[in-house]
Amino acid sequence: MMAVTRKPHSTKLKGIQFVLRPYRRIPTRHALHYLSTEYVGKGLVTNLSRSGLRIQGEHAVEPGLSLALRLTLSADGPTIEVERATVRWVDGYDFGIEFDHLSPLAAAHISKVVNQKIRATQMSS
Numbered sequence: 028m029m030a031v032t033r034k035p036h037s038t039k040l041k042g043i044q045f046v047l048r049p050y051r052r053i054p055t056r057h058a059l060h061y062l063s064t065e066y067v068g069k070g071l072v073t074n075l076s077r078s079g080l081r082i083q084g085e086h087a088v089e090p091g092l093s094l095a096l097r098l099t100l101s102a103d104g105p106t107i108e109v110e111r112a113t114v115r116w117v118d119g120y121d122f123g124i125e126f127d128h129l130s131p132l133a134a135a136h137i138s139k140v141v142n143q144k145i146r147a148t149q150m151s152s
Contacts, residue, residue, distance in 0.1 A: 052076045053144040059098035063088075072098060077138055079112070079125040088114050088122050096124070100140045107133045 052074045061068050061084065070084035088094075096109040111127040129137070 053141055057098055057100055059096055062095045063092055075141060077141055079123060081123050084120050084122060088117060090114050090117055104136055107136055109133060
């Protein structure tokens with residue numbers, strides 16, 4: 028008999044007003060590591076923008092939690108370290124992150140990757 032793990036609660040829509048996102052999100056699949064005072068975990072980035080990302084993680088986190096992130100967005104690109112990011116919403120083990128503090132190098136690399144994906148999508152349409 029297989030054990031069933033209950034899906035953590037969702038905070039995605041409770042008490043949150045609709046906000047127009049300032050940047051376009053792009054679908055992606057890149058591994059990352061996240062760290063807080065409570066967790067060290069691995070996750071998968073499922074979409075990315077200049078201001079944040081969506082993660083499928085291995086922990087049930089809470090909105091407001093501060094995390095440090097480490098990810099690589101391309102085979103030839105640098106490892107990006109985000110010193111501080113905040114969990115904005117949670118849906119089970121999926122959660123949305125807003126970047127609070129990015130180095131200029133990390134911000135430039137994320138912008139470059141996002142712009143390349145947007146151009147590639149436009150050219151294939």
